[in-house]
Amino acid sequence: YREQIPIDTGIDNTVKLLLEGYNYITNRRNQFGRDIFETRLLGGQKAICVAGKEAVNMFYDEKKLIRQGAAPKRLRQTLFGEHAIQTMDGESHRHRKELFMSLMTSERLDDIKTIMRKHLERASEKWVKQQEVVLFSEMCQLLTKVACEWAGVPLKENEWSKRANELEAMFDSAGALGGRHWKGRNARNFAESWLKGLVQDVRNNAIEVPQNTALYKMAWYQDKDGVLLHEQIVAVELLNILRPIAAIAVYITFGALALYEHPAEKEKLQTKPSVYFELFVQEVRRYYPFFPVLVARVRDDYLWNGHDFRKGNLVLLDIYGTNHHPDIWEHPDMFDPERFKDRDDNLYDFIPQGGGDYYRGHRCPGEWLTIELMKETMDFLINHVEYEVPKQDLRFSMRRFPSLPKSRFIIHHIRQKN
Ligand code: HEM
Structure with missing residues (x-):
């Protein structure tokens, strides 16, 4: 059967999407009582918005959808x-994708955890002498070192802070217009030319890099026709x-x-078996x-759930809305790590880093790494340091991509435990 799905009218609703942010699709879904509707975005192009488990399944069917020409310039x-x-x-x-997945072996995941722990310990020696620490900024800097060390990318002591700022500007500009967008573009240009130089060095044997690292593997990776990448x-x-x-x-x-808003959860992480870290981290990501x-x-062209999808139409999958979908999650707006206890894992209903199969589709190859580094850091913040959280503005916007607590999370009176 075919039917007319609801339409969010208007010649271009991109401004509404930016204004309502993470809630744009959810607001329409609630208004229309459906998990599918049509709108016009990114210069008036027809776009179908979908959410929920079935929609994730459809979105990751590569016979139906492609990525080429989808992401805005x-x-x-x-x-x-x-x-x-x-x-x-x-x-x-x-x-x-095989190249990316080959970096995620359990040995290499152990390596990055060890590197992370080393840098956390060093950083905390510095933190105890500081008036206060802005956790987000501190983590951007620290994770840049961790990332480069793990990926085989040499980083001079006087260089890492600049590189950290570039990496931050790139992901921070994702949903930005104006100044923040340009900052991201400039950062990308600088960082790309820096890394291009390193790739040349690897190829000319001017620097030696361990063979199991991203820099080495990517520099020598051959595409499916046996050709090195530009x-x-x-x-x-x-x-x-x-x-x-x-x-x-x-x-x-x-x-x-x-941790700050749910002291009872913090206590569980201190006293219960370490599997609780996994539950906690999953709930943070959801x-x-x-x-x-x-x-x-x-x-x-194809027909799905009564709607004609036409060649070239855009399809938007609602990540935030699916992670808060009432058919999938009980009390979706409650923070409750224990919901992940005894949960049957599947590839389609919990999608903070995409859904479907890692190897065949676009699901994030860094998901395991993300989970491991989050667990490592939460353990550090709970069991290896003590700190206080001064008064600050911890609200986070539902309109800024990516969202963050406004104060970037300030901590003070930091002490090392034990
Ligand atoms: C793809 C989220 C961390 C590398 C993605 C996608 C999402 C995502 C939503 C798109 C999935 C799709 O298009 O279907 C995140 C979040 C992270 C994170 C929220 C937390 C910081 C990482 C890490 C790495 C990574 C640590 C690498 C070490 C990638 C790559 C892709 C990707 C290369 C493209 C995969 C493809 O197109 O096949 N990520 N990711 N991500 N992510 Fe992540």
């Missing part, structure tokens, strides 16, 4: 880079490792906020806003 100029894996489809995507594209893909590792600072900041939506394009 302003995102490619800041967040992803041009010709990045995010914009690829089919066999070439799978081949490149050094510019290697730089883009290296940034696809470094930038999102730095962005884990956002989740760590929200994690610290959750509850707090980070990626709002994903965008793809219809490959060829």
Whole structure:
């Protein structure tokens, strides 16, 4: 059967999307009583917005949707880079995805946890002497060091703070217009030329890099036709490792906020078995806003749930709304880590870092790494240091991408435990 789905009328609703932010799709879903509606976005293009488990299933069916030409140019100029894996489809995507997944072995995940712990310990020695620490900024800097060390990217002592600012500007400009957008674009240009130089050094044997690192593997990766990537594209893909590792600072900041707002949860983490860290971290990733939506394009006409999807239409998957969908989550707006206890895992209803299969689709290859570094840091904040949280503005906007507590989470009176 075919039917007319609800329409959010207007020639271009991009401004409404920016104004209502993470809630744009949820607000319409509530208004229309449906998980699907039509709108016009990004220069008046027809776009179908969907949410919920079935929708995730459809969104990750590669016979139906493609990514090429889907992400708006302003995102490619800041967040992803041009010709990045995010914009690829089919066999070439799978081949490149294999490269990313090959970095995520359990040995390499252990390595990054060890590196993280080392830098946390060093940082806390400095923190105890400071008046106060802005946790988000501190984590951006620290995670930049961790990311570079893990990825085999050499970083001079006088350079890391500049690189950290560049990585931050790239993910911070994702949903921005004006100044913040330009800051992100400039940062990307600087960082790409820096990494291009390093790729040349690796290829000319001017520097030696361990073979299991991202820098080495990406510099020598051959595409499905056996050709080395252009050094510019290697730089883009290296940034696809470094930038999102730095962005884990956002989740760590929200994690610290959750510890502060839910002292009972903090106590459980101190006293209950370590599996509680996993539950807690999953709930942080579900509850707090980070990626709002994903965008793809219809490959060829198809009918789904009564609606004709036409070749070239945009499809928006509501990430935040699916992670708060009342059919999937009981009391979705409550912070409750224990909801993840005895939960049957599946690839389609919990999607803070995308859904579907890692190897065949676009689901985030860094999801395990993110979870591990969050657990490591939460453990550190709970069991290895003590601190107080002074009065500050901890509210976070539902209109800013990415969202963050306004004060960036300030802590003071920091002491090392034991
Ligand atoms: C893709 C979220 C961390 C590397 C994605 C996607 C989301 C996401 C929503 C898109 C999925 C899709 O298009 O279907 C996040 C969040 C993170 C995070 C919220 C927390 C900080 C990481 C880390 C890495 C990483 C740590 C690498 C070490 C990537 C790459 C892609 C991706 C390369 C593109 C995959 C593809 O197109 O096949 N991520 N991510 N991300 N992420 Fe992450």
